[in-house]
Amino acid sequence: MIEITHQPLNPEEITDRVRQDSNGAVVTFLGATRDFSEGKRVVHLEYEAYEEMAYKKLEEIRQELRDEFGVEDVAIAHRIGPVDIGQVSLVVAVASPHRREAFLACHEAVNRLKQIVPIWKKEVFEDGAHWVACEDHDFSSADIAAETEVEVLDADDD
């Protein structure tokens, strides 16, 4: 089961979907909104997804887990839209006959989700907001100077 939803997530219901009598081990990961990020108080988070592709990539991850760990019973649910502090934005549940595969596959699923699934997290602080992991997109003062120079040259040309 793979789900991207604006609704609050129900971890227990998602976990129950992977349970089967042949599975002795169930590992569930909950990702929740933290109150502080890099020392700054977070007001809330906002998640955005390219949903069509995100579903496709999450299915790819399920297939990777099948190939790599032999696990069949995987549920992934991601909440999008605003998420308050302490609320759950991600649930990954993996069940398997034995525990080792369930732990490794669940951890790997979360790692891969953060690498390849087109979902974005915006941290909203009291005094601003930023999209997480986009530091390389900050304009340096050199960029800004170059930009200004171009504009000045353009003006000269007119």
Next chain:
Amino acid sequence: MIEITHQPLNPEEITDRVRQDSNGAVVTFLGATRDFSEGKRVVHLEYEAYEEMAYKKLEEIRQELRDEFGVEDVAIAHRIGPVDIGQVSLVVAVASPHRREAFLACHEAVNRLKQIVPIWKKEVFEDGAHWVACEDHDFSSADIAAETEVEVLDADDD
């Protein structure tokens, strides 16, 4: 929170105990009774504990997780007595600011529990029952022959 109980476990309630606004990651392990063990249909399991020492060893594991992974928020609950197929016998929940520590600590907690905590599992089959992990306690035919010989010698002495 550490608990050894005859009652059914409530994984959601146990998981909620480790959640805090500073914890971005929560990993929960459920150990459940499988329907087959080594190809044989299991009717149910029975768990027995040396409770006083089991509590002490589970506290030791919590301390190990603190020392090794820096995690503070750990809950372990083990059910004892009869446990039916598909029911949960163990819940381990670990929360931490980041996911890596939560995954590693939860996995380690389960591994250590199976190594050092005096709790025993008996698998009840349709045609018998056995205590798990006690294969080295099976009497070999050589043991039985030796035993018989001793008895015969004893008899001779009389």
Next chain:
Amino acid sequence: MQLSVRLFALYRERAGCGLTSVDVPEGATVADLADAVRRRFPSLAPPEVQIVVAVNEEYAEPETVLRAGDEICLIPPVSGG
């Protein structure tokens, strides 16, 4: 040919819109398209950043050739979880 381009998250905010349309020659590649969008929205990303593009719901190489009707999206660094 006229291609529709969706923008998400940081790119959507910086462009001020989530959907735009650019005109590129037949045979244009993903890199050509990204250049065209960047000319329209110079504040999208600093020059040294290579923008990731998805074509038909799959990450695409810069040299991939585009066709009319392709579903094209600009993908800023992802951060789900």
Next chain:
Amino acid sequence: MQLSVRLFALYRERAGCGLTSVDVPEGATVADLADAVRRRFPSLAPPEVQIVVAVNEEYAEPETVLRAGDEICLIPPVSGG
């Protein structure tokens, strides 16, 4: 001295009781105690198996010397989870 010994799981079943009492000399060790219990219940474990003993809720070495009032338990291989 008289020492109470608790038996769990496999040992409890094989001994047919969960609590027994053995008489060992002053200065007896964990190994002496285990031998005494095994003499009483020969079917507890095959001769080549070393029985694990907990003293006062802690795993004890065979050479540990016992004292009156110690809480002593025989611990078959554990299998929780």
